Amino acid sequence: MGRVALVTGGSRGIGAAISKALAAEGYTVAATYAGNDEKAAAFTAETGIKTYKWDVSSYDACAAGIASVEADLGPVEVLVNNAGITRDSMFHKMTPEKWNDVINTNLTGLFNMTHPVWNGMRDRKFGRVINISSINGQKGQMGQANYSAAKAGDLGFTKALAQEGAFKGITVNAICPGYIGTEMVRAIDENVLNTKIIPQIPVGRLGEPEEIARCVVFLASDDAGFITGSTISANGGQFFV
Numbered sequence: 001m002g003r004v005a006l007v008t009g010g011s012r013g014i015g016a017a018i019s020k021a022l023a024a025e026g027y028t029v030a031a032t033y034a035g036n037d038e039k040a041a042a043f044t045a046e047t048g049i050k051t052y053k054w055d056v057s058s059y060d061a062c063a064a065g066i067a068s069v070e071a072d073l074g075p076v077e078v079l080v081n082n083a084g085i086t087r088d089s090m091f092h093k094m095t096p097e098k099w100n101d102v103i104n105t106n107l108t109g110l111f112n113m114t115h116p117v118w119n120g121m122r123d124r125k126f127g128r129v130i131n132i133s134s135i136n137g138q139k140g141q142m143g144q145a146n147y148s149a150a151k152a153g154d155l156g157f158t159k160a161l162a163q164e165g166a167f168k169g170i171t172v173n174a175i176c177p178g179y180i181g182t183e184m185v186r187a188i189d190e191n192v193l194n195t196k197i198i199p200q201i202p203v204g205r206l207g208e209p210e211e212i213a214r215c216v217v218f219l220a221s222d223d224a225g226f227i228t229g230s231t232i233s234a235n236g237g238q239f240f241v
Contacts, residue, residue: 002026005220006069006076008113009033009083011043011051013182014132017209018080018216019049025217027078030069032056034083056083056109057101063116075124076117078220081110081154082132091145099146106150110157118170127170128220131158132212135178135235151176155231162229171228173219178235181206202237 005022009015010031019031029049033040040051050072054065070076084106087098114129121127136144137151155174162172179185179197185206188197198205215232218224233241 002028003077004028004030004069004073004075005078005080006030006066006113006117007032007080007082008056008109010049010080011040012036013184014177014180014209014212015080015082016043017213018082019043020047021210021213021217022078022080022220023047023049025221027220028073030073030076032065032083055105056081056112057104059112059115062109062112066113066116070120075120077121077124077126078128078130079114079117080130080132080216080220081113083109084132084134084151086144086147088143088147090143094145102146103150103153106147107153107157110154114161118165121165121170122168125169127165127168128224129158129161129165129170129172130216130219131155131172131174133158133174133176133231135176135233135239138176138231138233138241139239158231159229166228169225171219171225173224173227173229174231175212175215175219176231176233176235177207177212178233178238179206180212181208200238201235205236207234207236 005027007019010019011033019029023029031051044051054061087102131154133154134151136148140148158172158174
């Protein structure tokens, strides 16, 4: 049995690609999901990767869920914080509920998931924490003040925690995807994709979920042990930092 990797939001979209890629590399993978039982069951049937249901915005749910994963599979050595939601709205129409929902899932969720595994990683003197942020956390996006704030916060969290984990053998890194060809993005009107979105991407296409997954596999590996506090911008040249 390989190292145990836990991927939040790991049964759909980018998360599913990450889960499959890690499993293909020999990791024992657990994937969390928040709501869609049918798709989670189909994912497990297809891949053999066990899924667990909980809401990453709840610390108690995360602590209990992680305890279940570790009881089933062993200590979590690789954590991929991928789960995220959007509640888009222009700021003058944004409600406190839309703000809090996104912050609680996309930012506080990183604390809720990472805190319960941190001491174990410190004790074992090995850990990999990989946070999936976003291009919009780097450059901002109109109509996404909540999402951009949360994803920018993920980057600050990454840099601070990397400094704490380094001397204990734990690396903490982030990946900022651009427009990736997930089911959600491909559902955008084709004319909008072809005239408004893809022309902004210098490589001339959407990214693929598997391209983000390969970044995760590298950062999770022993070969990436000297890389921490870093951000990989995987956006086809759309935005440079």
